[in-house]
Amino acid sequence: MSINDNILIKIREMKDSLTPVEKLVADYILENLEDIPHLSIKSLAQLTKTSDASVLRFCKTMGYKGYRNFIVSISASIGSMDEEQRDQYTDIxxxxxxxxxxxxISRNNSKSIEDTLSVIDKNEIARAVKVLCDSNRIVFFGIGASGLVGIDAEQKFSRINKMCHTYTDGHSQLTAATLLGKSDVAIFISNSGSTLEILEALEIAKKNGACIIAITKYNKSELADKANIVLSISTPELTIRSGAMGSRIAMLTVIDILFAGVASSEYKHVKKYLSKTHDIIASSKHRR
Structure with a gap:
């Protein structure tokens, strides 16, 4: 279950990976929000030029057993949205x-975090925290902006004395994946979930028995499909002018959640490391 469940955000994020028929249903729903709660399954099928069975398949794809449950969730999501939430991301x-x-930019970043809470699964977070606590070693994989998120993660987990490292180029990622074992955790960070270098390293890490955690856009992707644990993010639908700003903020938030979760779970053990690293950094500042 998502932390702040919002089916409208899930539809928006998922629609590009839906089948052509499912996408017809998704597009119509997002363009006619106020009408949807009042439509029968037959009416929605007629308006989308699909069929009752197609609409029902769409509901099941979005995680609902039937049309009635889906409509109730749609109504709740619409009712919880104020005018600010209805605003779309704004490009440069x-x-x-x-x-x-x-x-x-401030609103976009805030919205990325807020929307991520509507797609990320609390149970998956709990599973991720547990395997990280039990891990022998944590390895982060990311290319470009996703690699920067990995570097941030390495800095954080190093503070609590976790053996970890980040690899940000294809060749080093292949080498690192080859050396992983069953007690290791590999965290693959990719907004699209289809970055070639990431998928190549994932295949090797998986064969070696490492636990695979994916941090990726809420979407159907090869990365999400092959991971043991999926931590979904929501990202703005903007042009290339904005780069990876929204996705980076969402990913950094997920890393912060994982770090805080692990530190809290092992607080008695890691408190001394947090104190030591804090003190050494503080004393270094005073010497400057």
Whole structure:
């Protein structure tokens, strides 16, 4: 179960990986939100030029046993949305005033975190925290902006004396994956879930018996399909002008959650490491 369950966000995130018929249903729902709670399954099928069976398959794809449960969830999601939540992400526009840029980027980042709470599964977080606590070694894999998230994760987990490292290029990732064992955890970070280098390293890590955790967009992807644990994020639908800002913020939030979860679970054991690392950094600042 998601932390702040919102089926509308799940539909938005999932629609690009749906079948053509399911996408017809998804697009119609997102474009006609106010009408959906009042439609029968037959009416929705007619309006989307599909069939009752197709609508029902769509509901099951989104995790619901039947149409009635799906509609109840739609109604709840619509009812919980205020005007600010209905706003879409805002892309960078040529000539934007600096005050507008500050407002838009701040809102986009906040929305990425908020929407991620609607797609990430609390039970999967709990499973991830447990395997990280029990792990011999943690290895992070990421390319580009996702690699930067891995570097942040390494810095955090090192503070509590976890043996960990981040690999951010294809060749080193293949080498690292080859040396993983059954007591190790491999965390693969990829927004798309289809980055070639990531998938190649994943295959090797999986064959070696490492537990695979994926941090990736809520979507159907090869990475999500092959991982043992999937931690989904929600990302804005923007153009290339914005780069990976929204996804990076969402991924960093997931890393923070995992770190805090592990540190809290093992607090008696890791408290001394947190104190030592805090003290050495503080004393270093005073010497400057």
């Amino acid at each position: 526009q040529p000539g934007d005033d600096l005050s507008i840029i500050i407002s838009n």
